[in-house]
Amino acid sequence: MASPRLLFVLSLVAFINGQVVKQTESAIEELEKYIQNKKPEINQRYRLHYHVAAPVGWINDPNGFSYYKGEYHLFYQFYPYDSVWGPMHWGHVTSPDLVNWKWLPTALIPGEEYCFSGSAVVADDTMVLIYTAHIDDGKHVNQSQYLAFSEDGVKFVKYEGNPVIPRSPNGSPDFRDPKAWRHGEYWYVIIGSKTDDGRGRVLLYRSSDLFDWEFLTVLGESDGKLGYMWECPDFFELDGKFVLLMSPQGIEPQGDRYKNLHQTGYIIGSFNYATFEFIPEVEFQELDYGHDFYAAQTTENDGRRYVVGWFNMWEAPHLEETDGWSGAMTIVREMELYENRILMKPVKDMASLREEEGYIAGDWMTNQDLSFDKTAEILFENSLDKNVELLLTGIDGGQKVWLRWSPTTKKVSVDRGNNDVRQVEWVPTENKSWRIFLDASTLELFCGEGEVVFSSRVYPDGGWKVTNLSNQTLNVETFKLKRSIPV
Numbered sequence: 230m231a232s233p234r235l236l237f238v239l240s241l242v243a244f245i246n247g248q249v250v251k252q253t254e255s256a257i258e259e260l261e262k263y264i265q266n267k268k269p270e271i272n273q274r275y276r277l278h279y280h281v282a283a284p285v286g287w288i289n290d291p292n293g294f295s296y297y298k299g300e301y302h303l304f305y306q307f308y309p310y311d312s313v314w315g316p317m318h319w320g321h322v323t324s325p326d327l328v329n330w331k332w333l334p335t336a337l338i339p340g341e342e343y344c345f346s347g348s349a350v351v352a353d354d355t356m357v358l359i360y361t362a363h364i365d366d367g368k369h370v371n372q373s374q375y376l377a378f379s380e381d382g383v384k385f386v387k388y389e390g391n392p393v394i395p396r397s398p399n400g401s402p403d404f405r406d407p408k409a410w411r412h413g414e415y416w417y418v419i420i421g422s423k424t425d426d427g428r429g430r431v432l433l434y435r436s437s438d439l440f441d442w443e444f445l446t447v448l449g450e451s452d453g454k455l456g457y458m459w460e461c462p463d464f465f466e467l468d469g470k471f472v473l474l475m476s477p478q479g480i481e482p483q484g485d486r487y488k489n490l491h492q493t494g495y496i497i498g499s500f501n502y503a504t505f506e507f508i509p510e511v512e513f514q515e516l517d518y519g520h521d522f523y524a525a526q527t528t529e530n531d532g533r534r535y536v537v538g539w540f541n542m543w544e545a546p547h548l549e550e551t552d553g554w555s556g557a558m559t560i561v562r563e564m565e566l567y568e569n570r571i572l573m574k575p576v577k578d579m580a581s582l583r584e585e586e587g588y589i590a591g592d593w594m595t596n597q598d599l600s601f602d603k604t605a606e607i608l609f610e611n612s613l614d615k616n617v618e619l620l621l622t623g624i625d626g627g628q629k630v631w632l633r634w635s636p637t638t639k640k641v642s643v644d645r646g647n648n649d650v651r652q653v654e655w656v657p658t659e660n661k662s663w664r665i666f667l668d669a670s671t672l673e674l675f676c677g678e679g680e681v682v683f684s685s686r687v688y689p690d691g692g693w694k695v696t697n698l699s700n701q702t703l704n705v706e707t708f709k710l711k712r713s714i715p716v
């Protein structure tokens with residue numbers, strides 16, 4: 230139910246329509262024209278066919294992932310004017326099925342504030358965005374939490390009374406990425422921040438109307454080993470447990486773990502809405518083991534929990550940058566809890582992208598090449614007693630990547646050469662299959678039921694060439710995948 234105050238604010242917004250909306254609309258229209266004019270200049274070589282990516286310019290974190298009026302909404306951190314990070318906007322796409330996406334006008338453009346990451350909830354029929362306003366006046370940096378409203382899921386109006394949470398409880402300027410949800414009579418939000426001595430933590434707030442927020446507790450905190458800042462937190466129930474998902478900055482590498490600059494991972498535990506106590510039961514684990522996965526956000530619909538991540542990493546080379554764009558989202562995955570781990574599977578409708586034409590099934594002999602256009606899905610089940618080694622590169626050369634299973638170390642690895650390896654032990658459930666998704670510059674590997682998933686950017690020249698270098702013939706099925714986002 231929308232609170233009386235929300236209804237009041239919405240009528241106020243309608244009343245001041247003339248002023249606020251008009252300005253915003255014309256600015257957004259201008260921006261849409263700019264985007265449409267700029268698109269033809271983009272070099273198509275690495276452009277993705279079925280992943281949401283920057284229409285032009287730069288994108289990072291997924292934001293406002295939600296279900297509203299029969300469609301999924303996905304927003305993203307967006308800087309339209311260059312393929313590097315800049316004053317943050319919120320770009321916007323929608324989908325009926327989490328696979329086929331439609332471009333929408335930019336939802337938020339920066340004003341006094343850069344529109345940093347946040348989330349979306351539905352209050353009655355209104356979509357409410359809660360996001361971080363990053364304000365840097367040259368002397369001070371402050372991060373506070375703002376609201377914006379939409380009645381149609383297309384046009385957004387910022388709340389005149391912003392901020393709704395003006396500062397962090399301990400005065401830390403790092404106070405960002407609100408993720409809100411409804412439980413019982415209240416709205417809850419968690420916000421990423423840090424302690425006075427520089428340890429990442431997540432703060433929990435509660436509100437009855439989305440405007441007045443009461444600070445409740447520190448939901449979770451780094452003991453020093455889990456980084457200096459926790460970005461993009463998320464918190465949800467999954468198969469009877471509670472999951473605190475977040476993106477800690479500054480965890481030191483340990484063996485195979487934490488080799489990316491920053492991590493995205495989760496802690497499984499229990500939570501009590503009466504005491505607001507989250508009791509961790511399983512230590513922090515990475516959600517995805519690839520080179521390029523960060524700032525993941527989830528949403529729930531029809532009892533299923535979906536997750537999407539930014540398919541890049543801070544300070545990693547983004548080769549598409551010289552082509553007029555930078556950044557993408559992973560495909561959406563469904564999450565499930567299995568023993569002490571989250572499994573991630575591509576959403577079911579990904580199968581609807583399979584083209585009939587070009588389907589191959591049968592024996593894939595050692596040293597045999599398979600060639601694809603820009604997109605492919607490759608499936609096989611391997612014997613765990615023998616090694617698997619696939620070499621992927623472009624038909625015309627370009628970057629190389631090796632995917633391996635070693636029966637000795639029991640590890641799966643994604644090796645981009647020059648020691649740029651990510652690997653992890655794989656203990657399959659019963660299912661020993663591999664499912665590989667290739668797009669023009671992305672690789673996603675799902676092992677078994679999703680116990681082990683890797684998302685890595687790879688840049689082949691031309692279409693893909695994949696060679697079976699294993700000591701075993703693989704019984705393979707391959708598909709070409711259709712485009713699911715307009716050019």
Ligand code: FRU
Pocket residue numbers: 289290306317345346361405406460461523524
């Ligand atoms: C995470 C992040 C967020 C912030 C946003 C700014 O990648 O640093 O904490 O809100 O990006 O674009």
